[in-house]
Amino acid sequence: MVFIQVIQGRCKDADAIHRQMDRWRDELEPDAKGWLGGTYGITDDDEFVGIVRFDSRESAERNSNRPEQGAWWAETQRLFDGEVSFHDCDDVTMMLDGGSDDAGFVQVIQGRLSDPEKFRHMMEGPMDTLHEARPDILGGTIAVDADGFFTQTVAFRTEAEAREGEKKSPPPEVQAEMDEMSKMMTDVSYHDLHHPWFATAGSR
Template sequence: MTFVQIIEGRTDRVDELDRLMDSWAEQTRGRRTANHAVVGTDRADARHFVEIVEFASYEEAMRNSALPETDRIFHEMVALCDEPPTFTDLDVVRDEQMNKRTVGRLFEGLPAGSMDMLDGMVAADYRDHDIAKDGVTEGRDGLRQVVTAWRTGFDFAFTVESLLADGDEVAVRWSWTGMHQGEFMGLPATDKKVEMTGVTIFRFQDGMIQEGWWQWDNVSVMRQLGLLRL
């Protein structure tokens, strides 16, 4: 179970505290067990800082605490604070990354879901970049047209292999299988099974998908359809 430790304190030496964290990260490289750390200051009180550190489990957190560098840094942190910082230990019972969930729902709905789903996920001025196309597909309605073309040509399904989020971007690695049952790129239905893999990166803004970059094995698809002979 994921474990999170929240450290709170008060100091007017936040810059020194930040440098202290840099020093600890460097000295424990390759041995620390923390997965992620965030340090913030209270907008209403800049002397109030909060550090949030995530570990894969409570046991991993204890391994991290046992490092001699961690103990030394703790004592130096206390010296920078007005009073000893407080610690809150949390077992994470829910970790919901909203942007990742949105992308997951999008890929579930692309094969056959209602097009209305795009209204709540994709910005009206969305921009779509596709390795197989020149230029950019503009707007949510432009994306609808792209999805419609694929639905017309194939009975298909996505499998999401992995999802990674970093800031306002989400990367999804996927595989795709479809039966060519309708016209696609001017080619009548061949009833051929087509498979491909790809990676898509989405950029979010204000909770909506603002931009997307699609990298997929278009050469393989053309070859499987008999449109390309190499």
């Protein structure tokens, strides 16, 4: 069971937000029960994207209610230009081996799903053919909130391998499945994290 919270907002000081995330890991993580890890990065147009994983919604809410978390967030929020959006996702599916802290490039894909249940069923199916066709993909996660808004992360070893892989034509059965899933997606946007960073529970 995994719960994901997606945090997004404009931030022009990548170093400052990185330091704040590192400070959270060093100072607040020890008492953040149920926190599993996070994937973070900033796009070319200064958008911070954070995908934070907990073992349950209850653990995430318990963390949010800690006074020290509130104090940390009050400082962090000042680094953003304008509003910060949150998407709380109980519906989480792992792709291949899930995310990877070894990734050198992460692509975040967002949009809306017309049929989240069917989409999840397809994503939970065997991925052997995809893995053979796209060995550059290390894994990923798909998180869907209560309104059908999805956030998918795809982890690659390098961006060069990802771009090369995009040029390849997948096997017909994989292409057919990808086409069917694409039909369920609307308002799709892509957010490239060229220099992602990661945090995993228990590792510093």
